Amino acid sequence: MSANTLEEAVALTKKFTSKPSNEELLKLYGLYKQATEGDNNTERPGGFDFVAAAKYNSWSNFSGKSKNEAAEEYIALVNNIAAKYS
Numbered sequence: 001m002s003a004n005t006l007e008e009a010v011a012l013t014k015k016f017t018s019k020p021s022n023e024e025l026l027k028l029y030g031l032y033k034q035a036t037e038g039d040n041n042t043e044r045p046g047g048f049d050f051v052a053a054a055k056y057n058s059w060s061n062f063s064g065k066s067k068n069e070a071a072e073e074y075i076a077l078v079n080n081i082a083a084k085y086s
Contacts, residue, residue, distance in 0.1 A: 001086070002079045006035055006071045009078040016085035024081055030058030031077065034070035039063045 003009035013028065018082070019069035033040065040059040062070055 002044065003075050003082075006032075006074060009058075009075045012078055012082055016082070018085050020081055020085055027057040027077060028053055028074065029055055030060075030062050031070050031074040033059040034062035034065055035067050035074050036068055051086075 001012065002063060003012045010032070019025075040056065041057070044056050065073075
């Protein structure tokens with residue numbers, strides 16, 4: 001099974017039977033946020049919230065990429081890793 005739209009890709013990730021690596025999860029998160037919201041203009045989390053900081057950094061890595069480009073990369077990534085985790 002492969003996804004052709006962002007919605008299909010999101011639905012496919014929910015069918016994974018095992019959890020992707022943290023690196024893959026962060027890349028999925030950053031691409032999804034860029035595809036749905038655009039550039040990250042939020043304030044960077046402070047303190048010791050390492051998970052929030054990692055998510056912030058992942059999303060920020062895709063700044064400047066159009067929503068369509070990010071959506072295409074997200075779909076390609078999901079299709080690429082689906083065989084490993086489905």
